[in-house]
Amino acid sequence: MTIISKKQMSEEDIKLQYITPAITAKWDIKKITMETNITDGKINLKGNFITREKPKRADYVLYLNPNNPIAIVEAKDNKHSISHGLQQAMAYASMLDIPFAYSSNGDGFFEHDFLTGKERELDLDEFPTEEELYCRYKNGANNGEGLSENQEKMIQQPYYSSQKTYPPRYYQRIAINRTVDAISMGKDRLLLVMATGTGKTYTAFQIVYRLLKSGMKSKILYLADRNNLVDQSIQQDFAPLEKVIHKVNFSKDDPSTITSYQVYFSLYQQLAGGNDDQEEDINNTILKLKQLFRPDFFDLIIVDECHRGSAKKESNWRKILEYFASATQIGMTATPKETKYISNIDYFGEPIYTYSLKEGIEDGFLAPFKVINVMTDIGEGWRPRKGQCDIYGNEIEDRIYTNSDYDYNIIIEDRIQQVAAEITNYLKSTDRMAKTIVFCATEDAAERMRVALVNQNSDMVQKNPDYVVRITGSDTYGKSKLDYFISVREKYPVIATTSKLLSTGSDCKMTKLIVLDEMIGSMTEFKQIIGRGTRLREKEGKTHFVVMDFRNVSRLFADPDWDGPIEMDEDFNPKSGSGKNTKPPVGPGPDPVDPKQPKPIVNRDGCQVKIVYKTVSVYDANGKLLRQESIIDYTKENILGAYASLDNFIRKWSAEEKKEKIRGLLREQGIDLETLKEDQGMSDVDDFDFICHVAFDKKPLTRKERAENVKKRDFLNKYSGAAREVLEALLDKYMNTGIYEIEKTEILKLDPFMKMGKPQKIASYFGGKDGYLKAVKELENAIYDGGAA
Structure with a gap:
């Protein structure tokens, strides 16, 4: 048997025969994942056509436990150097918050250590063991000061998992890990910035779950500002903790029994009073709070949507947080407020982690x-x-x-x-x-x-x-x-x-x-x-x-x-x-309350309004304008790019043996003619006419009108008997479904042609297959005789 040399092997062969054995010799195979999707792949909008890019995928990810990936390995075939894939591995490692990155071509490994900034080359049998990497991570963490006892404890505390709960995405895992890590180090004010739709509440639940199960926190208050958001959170993401959850209700809660829960949900407004400017409200609220909770009752408070009142210096909501000042407080928002009047950063500190709308769209997790x-x-x-x-x-x-x-x-x-x-x-x-x-x-x-x-x-x-x-x-x-x-x-x-x-x-x-x-x-x-x-x-x-x-x-x-x-x-x-003139400027005032003014x-007689212009703009994830267009303009631009003039288009359309090829070429440019015609209410128009209409301002004919014109020109009189019957049936098919169907010989296997005989018999009416194809071509020429209207 001939053995293939390394240089001739594919990347998959190199992984199978060299890289995987070298890693599994040092690591438990249960702590390794291969071909791991990091992202879902960005969704692109092109014309009226939607595509997904390939997801970012890591060849190998190595884990200390399900919470903590520690190393990533990028493989290349042996035609490349050992370090060729290292920069890609480093990019993925940075994205995933992983301290060690490796590349390999099957001859050895090249390592980048993010803790020290150093790189080195290793022989194939020198890949580090789990114990070695953990020891290096443990000693090198916190700028070389090493992990604290609480940090080590939290590393081992798993996420909540079940068949109904999806594992955290990479950015959620980073947000959770960084938060519990910071809390285990004693940090008491934290800010998490995560774009809308990226799962802030789910992230909060996993943080709460791990802190409760580790015993690091035991009484937690979750603040939101909408009742439906509180109920939504309790019923969905926090459902696994339903037995230890309580929704605060001042009018019904009993001070002697309310202390038996672990996770409490409340509205800002309920705690802070209804009017932000009424000192009496806040004083009454503080009195009620004192009746239910001591200032040190909660050891963790999560402030959802903290871009609203909680960060405002003079806000009554802020006074509630100050009442529970001894608690660790986490602010969560998609849009932190930073103005000269309000600052999340001043209160909660610099964001411990940020996952932006831009990143969410680029990764394919957001629309x-x-x-x-x-x-x-x-x-x-x-x-x-x-x-x-x-x-x-x-x-x-x-x-x-x-x-x-x-x-x-x-x-x-x-x-x-x-x-x-x-x-x-x-x-x-x-x-x-x-x-x-x-x-x-x-x-x-x-x-x-x-x-x-x-x-x-x-x-x-x-x-x-x-x-x-x-x-x-x-x-x-x-x-x-x-x-x-x-x-x-x-x-x-x-x-x-x-x-x-x-x-x-x-x-x-x-x-x-x-x-x-x-x-x-x-x-x-x-x-x-x-x-x-x-x-x-x-x-x-x-x-x-x-x-x-x-x-x-x-x-x-x-x-x-x-x-x-x-x-x-x-x-x-x-x-x-605090001053009367220092509040931020407000927008238009509320509805007038004086019915006399x-x-x-x-009404329409006094002012008639018209829509004068519409544009369709497509932005990239940075908010940069990629293009501004109407879909019709976009289609016109692409058609004119392919066909310089109406005559040029008609010649190419007539010369094309399979008209469907032209539709395919446009589809590659993101133009779906069928959808576009439907949007314009022109589904009964031939693609030929629609293209002429959009790109060259020609009046479109419907397929029915073109079929009627063929009959008026007596084209069918050249044929008689069964041959004419076949062409009449083809013309009817064109009228109902378009030109592409009659170009296909497979159409002869469908009704009404099946009743006329097998395809070979139908072809015989025209003297054989070549005669049939020639007749179809002549029919097409008759349909488009005269070109555009």
């Missing part, structure tokens, strides 16, 4: 998005006529009104109708059941938008009155539908109009369309709103989402803060906020 920017003819300015009155008969103040005014200071009824129509048309052209959130300027605006959307979608509302629902803070009915809206299983409501209620926190997994019809100046709020769509649900058909912007809010993507590094504001002063309302 990418397109932005449809819709401009009206009054967006940049509308001025009333001299002496023009609103519907109440009041004269409208003579000035220029812009997007910053509509729904805030003046109501333009036709603008609301046009926005609702644009939303409706988009859903009709894509998916009428796509979960949609419409962010409106005020609660009143959300109600007006609800009514407009109901009337423009009456066919769907007739099927279910909850097709469109307003979900706002003051709307009791709407709030009762929130759980149904965010449910993956529940179909209704489909469209939710809101003001602020859905901008943060609510886990809207199936949101496919986010509509921005409010002015947003805060980057924190903008990131939170975009975060409502970032969750992926591929099995349910959600691979990306769309942002429809009517107020040019998407300009914030160009802001350096969109996904830049988190830094404390240079002007932050922890003593600020309502906002001016202008």
Whole structure:
């Protein structure tokens, strides 16, 4: 038997015969994984075509235990040097927070030690044992000071695992490990920054579970600011701890029995009182707290969505944290607030770990998005006529009104109708059941938008009155539908109009369309709103989402803060906020409460609004504009790139033996003609005509019209009997399904051709197969005779 030399072996052979035996000689095989997916692979949006990149994959990952990978090995074939794969291994190791990286080509190993910064080459039989690597890790950790006893204890404490619970993703594992490690070292203020949709609550649960099971913490308070978020957390991620969980209720809790639990959930508002500026509220709350809990009762507090009140220096919520000052406190947020008035970093410290929206999209764990920017003819300015009155008969103040005014200071009824129509048309052209959130300027605006959307979608509302629902803070009915809206299983409501209620926190997994019809100046709020769509649900058909912007809010993507590094504001002063004039500026005020002076309302007779321009923008994960286009423009650009002129396209179309090849070429450019035709309401148009229409502005003919033209030209009179019957059947097939089907000889095995005989017999009507193919080609020429209309 001839033995293949190393240089001729594939990478897989090198791994099988050299690298794997060398590692397993030193390591328990149960602590090794191979071909380990690190990411899921980024989802790319190209035209109206969606693809996934290959996931990042490590050849070998070695573990101390399921919590802690310690080494990564990248393999190459023997045509490469031993160290050739080291930089790739180092990149993966940095990403995974792993201290040792190796590469190998089957001759030996090359090592990079992140603890010392040194590299060395090892023989094949010198790969370190588990005991050796752990000893080096233990002694080299904490800048050479070594692991503490508590740190070693926490390393051995496993995650919670079950058949229903997925193992932590790499970034969740890092967040969990860094947090419990820091707590075991005695750190008492920590900040975790994780993008919306990346599993902050699940991460918090695993932190709590490990700290409880290790005995390091025994009384834990989890603070959130929405009741549905508390219930959501208890019922879902924290369900394995349900027997030791209690939801705080001041009116019912008994001080003698409340101390028997381990994990307590509460709302900020419940603890801090209803009004942030009323000293009486906070004093009453402190009294209630003293009745239930001693200041040292909790040894760990997790503050969910800590970008809100908890970090505000003068906030009553902050006073609650100060009451429990002895507890370790973890702030969790997707968007830490850093202004001269508020600072998460000042209170919680620098983030112990950050996993950004950019990283989530790049890794394929979060959904990418397109932005449809819709401009009206009054967006940049509308001025009333001299002496023009609103519907109440009041004269409208003579000035220029812009997007910053509509729904805030003046109501333009036709603008609301046009926005609702644009939303409706988009859903009709894509998916009428796509979960949609419409962010409106005020609660009143959300109600007006609800009514407009109901009337423009009456066919769907007739099927279910909850097709469109307003979900706002003051709307009791709407709030009762929130759980149904965010449910993956529940179909209704489909469209939710809101003001602020859905901008943060609510886990809207199936949101496919986010509509921005409010002015947003805060980057924190903008990131939170975009975060409502970032969750992926591929099995349910959600691979990306769309942002429809009517107020040019998407300009914030160009802001350096969109996904830049988190830094404390240079002007932050922890003593600020106590004076009357030091509060941050506010946006448009609330709805007017004086019915005698309502906002001016202008009906369609007073101001008729038109949509004047639409663009589709695709951004990269950094918020950088990749391209700005309409899908039609994108298609036109690619067609013109392939076919310089109409005559050139017609010649190539006519010369192409298989027309389907042209459709395939366009598909490679991300253009799915069938989907695009459906979106444009042109499914009955031939691809030839559609291309001519999009790229060369020609009037399209339907397939039926082209078939009728063939009959009018008497093309079929050249044939008689069975041959003519076959061609008539082919023409009918073209009319119903298009040109590609009649090009295939397999069509002769289908009805109605099967009734005419076997394919060989049908071909005989034309003098054989070549005669049949010639007749089909002539039929095609007749169909496209005269070219484009």
